Amino acid sequence: VPYVPQIVQQKISNEVAKQVRPEVTHDVEQDAKKEGWAVPGALPSWLDRVKVVGDVTLRGEEDLYGHDNNLGCPVGIPYGNCTIFNYDAINAAGGISQAGLNDFLNINQDRRRFRGRARFGAEVAVTDSIQAGFRLATGSLQNPASETQDFGNEFGRYNVGFDRLYIRWDGRTARGFRFMTAIGGKFANPFFSPTELVYAHDLEFDGVAATGRLGFGDGSKDQSYVWLTGGGFPVQEVPLVDKNDKWLTGGQAGLSLRFANDQRITIAGAYYDFIRMQAVPNPCGSSLNNYTAPLYMGYGNSVALITGSCDETTQLFGLASNFRIANVSAQYVLPIDRYAFLLQADGTRNVGYNEKQILNLEGEDIAPRINGYVGDFAFGDAEYCSGGDAAYCPDWQWRAWQWQMMLGYRYVQRDSVLAALTDPDFHEGGTNAAGYFLRADLGLANNVWTRFRYLSGKEIDGPRYRVDVLQLDLNAQF
Numbered sequence: 380v381p382y383v384p385q386i387v388q389q390k391i392s393n394e395v396a397k398q399v400r401p402e403v404t405h406d407v408e409q410d411a412k413k414e415g416w417a418v419p420g421a422l423p424s425w426l427d428r429v430k431v432v433g434d435v436t437l438r439g440e441e442d443l444y445g446h447d448n449n450l451g452c453p454v455g456i457p458y459g460n461c462t463i464f465n466y467d468a469i470n471a472a473g474g475i476s477q478a479g480l481n482d483f484l485n486i487n488q489d490r491r492r493f494r495g496r497a498r499f500g501a502e503v504a505v506t507d508s509i510q511a512g513f514r515l516a517t518g519s520l521q522n523p524a525s526e527t528q529d530f531g532n533e534f535g536r537y538n539v540g541f542d543r544l545y546i547r548w549d550g551r552t553a554r555g556f557r558f559m560t561a562i563g564g565k566f567a568n569p570f571f572s573p574t575e576l577v578y579a580h581d582l583e584f585d586g587v588a589a590t591g592r593l594g595f596g597d598g599s600k601d602q603s604y605v606w607l608t609g610g611g612f613p614v615q616e617v618p619l620v621d622k623n624d625k626w627l628t629g630g631q632a633g634l635s636l637r638f639a640n641d642q643r644i645t646i647a648g649a650y651y652d653f654i655r656m657q658a659v660p661n662p663c664g665s666s667l668n669n670y671t672a673p674l675y676m677g678y679g680n681s682v683a684l685i686t687g688s689c690d691e692t693t694q695l696f697g698l699a700s701n702f703r704i705a706n707v708s709a710q711y712v713l714p715i716d717r718y719a720f721l722l723q724a725d726g727t728r729n730v731g732y733n734e735k736q737i738l739n740l741e742g743e744d745i746a747p748r749i750n751g752y753v754g755d756f757a758f759g760d761a762e763y764c765s766g767g768d769a770a771y772c773p774d775w776q777w778r779a780w781q782w783q784m785m786l787g788y789r790y791v792q793r794d795s796v797l798a799a800l801t802d803p804d805f806h807e808g809g810t811n812a813a814g815y816f817l818r819a820d821l822g823l824a825n826n827v828w829t830r831f832r833y834l835s836g837k838e839i840d841g842p843r844y845r846v847d848v849l850q851l852d853l854n855a856q857f
Contacts, residue, residue: 425503432514433499434856438527442490442807445837445845449487459487462842466696467676474687474694484678486844493530500543508550514543521675524579525803541565542583555600556592563587569608570631571647573710574753575802576725576791582800586612586627596637603636614653617670626654633708641714649706652731653797658682658697658740663689672697677798679791679810683741699741700794703731721757721785726750729795748840751795751810755787759820776856781822788815792839806836807846813839827855 449459460483468481475482500514518526520538528537545564549557562569569588572578588610596602607630614625633647659668660683672685672695680698687694710723729749738744760781789805790813798809806812814836822828830852838844 428504430502430504431499432501432857433497434854435498436496436527437853438494438496439851440490440492440494441849442492443847443849444485444487444489445843448843448845450843456483458483458485460484460842463678463844466682470672470676470695474692476692484844486846494527495530496527498526498542508548510547510549512543512545512547513541515539516542518581522799522803523675524582524677524800524808526581527803542581543567551600552594552598554598556594556598556602556604557600558592558594559590560592561587561589569610570629570649571608571633571645571708571710572725573645573708573723574725574755574787575805576727576751576753576789577651577704577706577796578800579803581803584610584612586610588612601637603634603638605632605634607632614656615670615674620670623655623670625656628652628654631706643710643712645708645710647708649704649708651702651704651706653702653704656698656797657701658685658699660684660688660740661686669695673799675799677801677803677809678807679793679798679812681737681741681745681794683737699737699745700729701731701733701736702729702794702797704728704796705730718759723756724752724754726752727795732794747794748792748811749795751791753787753789753791755785755816757783757785757818759783760822776826777820777822777828779822779824781828783818783820785818786815789813789836790839804832804848804850805834806844807848811839811841812836812844826857827853829853 449456452459452461457480463484463486464475465478465481465484469475469478472478472481496517498514498516500512502510502512505511516526517528517537517539519528520540526542543565545562545566547560547562547566550559551557563586565583565585566588568578568580568582568584569590570578588608590606590608592604592606594602594604596604609630610628612627612629614627617623617625629649629651631647631649633645635643635645637643655671656673657671659671661668666686668685676682676696676698681700682696683699685695685697704727706725706727708723708725710721713720727750732747732749734744734747760778760783789802791801791810793811796810801810802808805816806814814834816832816834819831820828821830830850832848832850832852834848834850836846836848
């Protein structure tokens with residue numbers, strides 16, 4: 380065997396490595412792409428701490444009005460409605476005469492719409508206990524209760540805005556139980572709200588909130604616990620006059636109890652104080668109190684005239700009542716094999732309603748209609764979260780042919796809750812409505828499902844206003 384000097388051996392080794400490395404690297408990269416794993420060092424480490432989330436909903440909707448909704452109206456009145464004002468449109472136009480055909484709500488001409496919603500965001504684990512996140516969403520920039528966008532504007536683009544922008548801290552025990560959460564910015568509802576009686580599911584809160592939890596049981600993250608949540612949320616900042624800023628402050632205490640066969644019952648009581656939301660009339664010739672008009676007004680709440688008593692060419696309306704809402708919520712979850720049975724209820728009373736104060740403000744004796752409740756039950760595949768975090772599990776992923784059915788009843792008097800923040804779909808949104816609703820979900824593929832909803836509502840007080848809302852959704856999430 381001939382002797383090969385060491386320097387020659389090293390040269391041959393380098394040449395072979397140089398020829399083989401590209402082929403090996405190419406094969407490894409192809410396997411990584413095919414099998415879904417990353418080459419070490421090929422991606423920045425911070426990507427491991429980013430969770431991207433989003434969903435898209437396409438909706439077909441019909442609003443079918445009662446045939447007798449136009450009773451008592453003279454011939455020729457637009458939409459067959461002569462008594463139910465559209466106060467949001469009047470405020471936007473600057474008066475009744477300026478609003479034109481939009482003076483009144485449409486309660487007679489059926490509507491058929493194609494609608495959609497898209498949301499896209501990310502959450503970054505800055506540390507083991509601190510997360511920062513944001514989310515973009517479609518929808519009206521004025522209506523806080525709905526992110527659904529109507530299609531049909533001559534193929535133009537649609538509104539998109541940040542509906543979440545927050546930093547959150549979670550304190551956890553060694554076994555993963557969250558004993559403390561603090562969050563600031565714009566974020567999801569921090570209160571346990573199993574239905575849309577007080578707050579719509581699409582509603583996002585601005586401000587700060589904190590939740591403390593005291594667990595008892597096996598120490599795991601699913602153990603029973605009691606909790607206390609509190610927060611302060613700016614509703615509207617009034618430039619130059621800080622003392623007139625509108626605020627929401629709220630507190631909630633609750634119990635989430637887990638017992639035999641993974642059953643769970645959750646009970647909570649809350650108090651929400653909407654500060655400086657009531658209308659303040661202007662002196663003649665002044666616009667000083669125009670800020671007391673809401674940025675968005677839903678149907679149903681009693682209203683008061685802010686401006687227009689001296690000049691009838693301009694009108695601006697605000698809320699006649701204060702809103703200090705006492706709320707009780709309950710939820711019961713019973714697992715049955717692969718399915719789950721859910722029963723939940725919400726009740727509320729506006730203890731801030733003052734009949735004498737409204738008489739002095741409005742010059743009209745408006746009887747208190749300040750109670751509301753919602754109850755529903757569901758059965759099917761989907762899991763449910765319990766406790767002071769969310770009504771439904773946010774990480775639930777639909778699979779093909781999974782299903783769920785829900786049936787419920789809603790009764791919400793005129794001034795029981797703030798109309799702008801409650802369910803935007805039942806009775807076309809707002810208060811002063813009662814009726815039942817039905818929902819059916821069916822999984823079509825992984826993370827793709829369809830949903831049908833039928834919501835039948837009628838007025839509680841005032842002119843006849845009955846409407847059936849039918850919605851068929853196609854949803855995809857990632």
